[in-house]
Amino acid sequence: MPIPTRPRVVLDSSSPEPVFAQICAAIRREVEVGRLLPGQRLPTTRALAADLDVAVNTVAKAYRELETEGVVEGRGRQGTFVVDTSGTVRQREVLRFVTTMRNLGVSKEEAQALVERTWAG
Numbered sequence: 863m864p865i866p867t868r869p870r871v872v873l874d875s876s877s878p879e880p881v882f883a884q885i886c887a888a889i890r891r892e893v894e895v896g897r898l899l900p901g902q903r904l905p906t907t908r909a910l911a912a913d914l915d916v917a918v919n920t921v922a923k924a925y926r927e928l929e930t931e932g933v934v935e936g937r938g939r940q941g942t943f944v945v946d947t948s949g950t951v952r953q954r955e956v957l958r959f960v961t962t963m964r965n966l967g968v969s970k971e972e973a974q975a976l977v978e979r980t981w982a983g
Contacts, residue, residue: 885924
C-alpha cells in the first residue's frame with residue numbers, strides 16, 4: 863500500500879471561499895505543478911481533517927468534488943488516488959461522467975442505456 867502524500871494546504875479563515883473549495887484548489891494546484899503525481903494516494907479524510915483542524919465532512923466534500931472533476935479517484939478501502947489528468951479531453955469527460963454515475967448509484971448497464979437514449983434523442 864503506497865504511503866499517502868500530504869498535499870500542501872493552507873487555509874485562509876478570512877477568505878469568503880468555503881473551506882472545502884480552498885482544499886480543492888490546493889490539491890488541484892499540487893497536481894498541476896507535479897507535486898502530486900498520478901497514482902499517488904492522498905491522506906484519508908480523517909487524517910487530512912485532523913491535519914487541517916476541520917471537520918471530516920469538509921474534506922470528504924472536497925474529495926467528492928475533486929473526484930467529480932476527474933482529479934482524484936476513490937478506490938473504496940484502498941483510499942483516494944490522484945488520476946492521470948494528462949489524457950485527452952474526451953477521456954477526462956468520460957471519467958467525470960462515470961464517476962458521477964457511480965456516485966449516484968447508477969449501474970453500468972443503466973448508464974449505457976441513458977447514453978443511448980440521449981444520443982438518439
